[in-house]
Amino acid sequence: MNPFPATYRRIFLPVAIAAVLVVLAGCKPKSSGTAGTSGHSRTTIQNKGSDTMVNVAQVWAEDYKQLHPNVDVEVSGGGSGVGIAALIKGTIDMANASRDMKPEEKAQAKRNTGKEPREFVVGYDALAVYVHKDNPLTEVTHEQLADIFAEGGKVTKWSEMGVKMPAGQDEIVRVSRQSSSGTYEFFREHVLNKRDFKLGSRDMNGSKEVVELVASTTSAIGYSGLGYNEPGKVKMLKVSPKTGQPAIEPSVATALSKQYPIARPLLVYTLGEPTGEIKNYIDWILTDAGQQIVERSGYVPVRTGTAKP
Numbered sequence: 001m002n003p004f005p006a007t008y009r010r011i012f013l014p015v016a017i018a019a020v021l022v023v024l025a026g027c028k029p030k031s032s033g034t035a036g037t038s039g040h041s042r043t044t045i046q047n048k049g050s051d052t053m054v055n056v057a058q059v060w061a062e063d064y065k066q067l068h069p070n071v072d073v074e075v076s077g078g079g080s081g082v083g084i085a086a087l088i089k090g091t092i093d094m095a096n097a098s099r100d101m102k103p104e105e106k107a108q109a110k111r112n113t114g115k116e117p118r119e120f121v122v123g124y125d126a127l128a129v130y131v132h133k134d135n136p137l138t139e140v141t142h143e144q145l146a147d148i149f150a151e152g153g154k155v156t157k158w159s160e161m162g163v164k165m166p167a168g169q170d171e172i173v174r175v176s177r178q179s180s181s182g183t184y185e186f187f188r189e190h191v192l193n194k195r196d197f198k199l200g201s202r203d204m205n206g207s208k209e210v211v212e213l214v215a216s217t218t219s220a221i222g223y224s225g226l227g228y229n230e231p232g233k234v235k236m237l238k239v240s241p242k243t244g245q246p247a248i249e250p251s252v253a254t255a256l257s258k259q260y261p262i263a264r265p266l267l268v269y270t271l272g273e274p275t276g277e278i279k280n281y282i283d284w285i286l287t288d289a290g291q292q293i294v295e296r297s298g299y300v301p302v303r304t305g306t307a308k309p
Helices: 006-026 054-067 080-089 103-113 142-149 182-190 207-216 252-256 276-285 288-296
Strands: 043-049 071-076 094-097 117-132 139-141 173-177 202-204 220-225 234-236 238-240 263-271
Touching (some): 054 276, 080 094, 094 276, 117 182, 117 252, 139 142, 173 182, 182 220, 202 207, 207 234
Parallel strands (some): 043 071
Antiparallel strands (some): 094 263, 117 220, 117 234, 117 263
């Protein structure tokens, strides 16, 4: 026999069921609020990757926020490889890269997410070779750089380059980047002709750290983006692609004209064709306003006449 009369069941059972439904509704997972999520007034775009690009990317994000208060662009570095790996997993919206995605990376992204990566050129950079401001060297060739940095290269002392250094400063200190860096990959491919780096270099996590170490180490040589130059602390060397050919100074003008032999594109990758706020953001980066930030950051705009003094 049911201990509750029929009248009680008719009154309290619907109330109990309604209460359970309210509790269950409160347990639904909340939206992450990332780009592309509907029903939210605020959008967050996750942007990760190249340390070369992290400064300009942060300024883009800050300026865009002033124009679009409901759009947050969260920028982090870690290197081109880190950004590309996150894009392959589908955990970010945009990857910044100072090197091309490899065919196997694009294929993995398609397998994981069902989407082909889409590439955008958002600027150019002259990859500069830095020495201490007191180093008398003014120019260097690709062959000399390979002799200094590449496995099997025989140059270990400045005197072997014909450079007279202060007593105790003749041993060359090689400053490089970690292997996840697009700058590391680009230098290895385009300067070292795909040879591995020598062991024993000081591998820095960021582009800024390379220049800082060279600035504080008289016998150091390193490579980093043009935008990280510290005049009065370091010296950028002119670079010749081959012995006997003119050495070209790294600059916005020589990178844009493609005279400088270690110029490279700055890239943004998305999964598939961007839509919504991600598309709006990339479109804005390529406007005059976005490209002026590229030039103010020491890099090269995507087309002549885009940026203003």
